[in-house]
Amino acid sequence: MDTAAETATPPRRDGAWHEAVPYSSAGQLVERLAPQVAAAVSAGDPVLAVLDEATGVRLRDALGTDSSGVDFQDPLEVHRMPAFTVALQWARTSRLITAPGGRALVVGQQLDAIDRGPHHWARLDIGVNVATAGLPVTVLCPFEDDIAHLDTVQATHPLLGTATGSEPSRFYREPEESVLDYPPPPPPDLGTPAAELTFVPDDLVDLRHLVVRVAGSAGLDPDRVADLVLAVNELASNSVEHGPGWGRLRLWTGAESGADVVAEVADTSRMTVPFPGMRMPPPAGARGRGLWLAAELSDALEVWSEPSNTVIRVQMSI
Template sequence: MVAPPARPAGGWHEAVAFDGPVDLATRIAPRITAATVLGDPVLAVLAHEERGALRAVLGDTADHVRFLDPADVHTVPPFTVAVGWARTNRWITEPGGRALVVGQHLEELPGCGPEYWARLDIALDVATADLPVTVLCPFPTAAPQTLVHATHPHVGTDEGVTGGLGYRPPHEAVIDFPPPPPPDLGRPVAHRPFDLDTLAEVRGTVTTVACASGLAPEDVADLVLAVNELASNSIEHGPGAGVLRMWDLDGDVVAEVFDGGHVHMPFPGLTLPPPEGERGRGLWLASELCDVLQVWSEPGDGTTMRLTMNRERVSRPAP
């Protein structure tokens, strides 16, 4: 058992056991205070009671913490949440700074069962691997700990910090937690097959639907560029053709690109590929431009790439 390093090299992802709101606040308040003293950005996504207890213990220091409601944060897929938390490194303003994220596991949230949290934790290890970001994941000591240990490289208890028992690297662990199948969104407002000769028409369709939906002009431009990247990938690296479908939903514009190929990437769009990499940059750019990127790919079943743009752009923590 050891104490966690104050300034780790790269990402630090730790599960923190606690016995109640006050106990949790007592455990993490010193680490939050130390971060704020150094000018580090701090994001906390906690349930109401835990949030109140932490504010009480922190006192005026709480004014330097960004508190977000878990019910808002976890309305998007876990990979999207992981990307948002990794991007807290962009909030750093001091040389040598680190971002600190406290994200509580709350299985009572709609659609957030054990598989959701496992996918989030696995994705966090990928998204924050080389970034100055510390993620603390509070969990009750009475909760089953097998999955917590298996998806966290570090686990903190009363005795100190140890390695997660049975922890597996993300590329191995994610195999056991595939994404749920793409939900049926009903009849699309646009349906257009495409190939190289009709790529310009795809951009025109996206522009028409996005403008009619009420998206801001800059968001329309981002969505057009994102869809163009995905469709271009289908043409250049996939089967050479695909299908665009779009939906105008309550608050969201959704664009989906389907082709008959297979994406051989367990974490599509989660991180920027290395400069020498030939694949993945289009997916990463699409993830940067839109609020949600989801990819489902199975050999023989084709690949579905779905982009969501929220009219209010509220699905990610804003810098």
């Protein structure tokens, strides 16, 4: 391992840590990242790195044999998912901690080459603040220091990296406030569904059977089919119990959906749960458990809510 990774070991942190890391070159970025990544690997912590190819190669070289302790992931594949889903996946790295007092490290580079809409990075960072709250997770977000949206970076990161360390962002805004400026893109049109059902309470058994039939025909593994059935049942039950008492299920499969199976539950209610599915609900809470469970069971959960309707989609891949 070269001298970039042999500099002073950074201090151990407590709780969630979400920091924007400016850089002007790949070499400079690796010099900043390598000591932190090497320290995490040495401690036996789970480490996830989502970097462009050139930076990933440099970091591997700097780490030497320690690079085997890093889960390098393709940014194009990671950011194929919705921003809040990516945030949840990063927060779940804390579940890979095996040593007492361990913490997870995620390095998620912001890349202009990834075009996921104008609000993707802002929504990802807001989602990270929500999903990692109270968890032993460090998320470092490298960004080129000449970007035009510096004000957005400052507003969505509690901490900013400097030449001498880290400091609180003076312009940081809490997630419930900042997310209002970055609404999700509208639901994409998936074309004609493979199946649909308008349901009332007595139809939930038929709804579950329909999901089994469509998802099974699409080739989804039986265990994944069972997860999807449970997720859709939770969403439909919300429409029945907390919504207007009815809803509409639509299912897509194959290339038209952009995933193997997409299930949508829509009704005429308005969703008032903040960051639906992203926070584990309190044991005594009356709302939010179904959405959280659906997010846990599926590969992605997205929610669009207006005053007169709510649309929720979950997707499953083989």
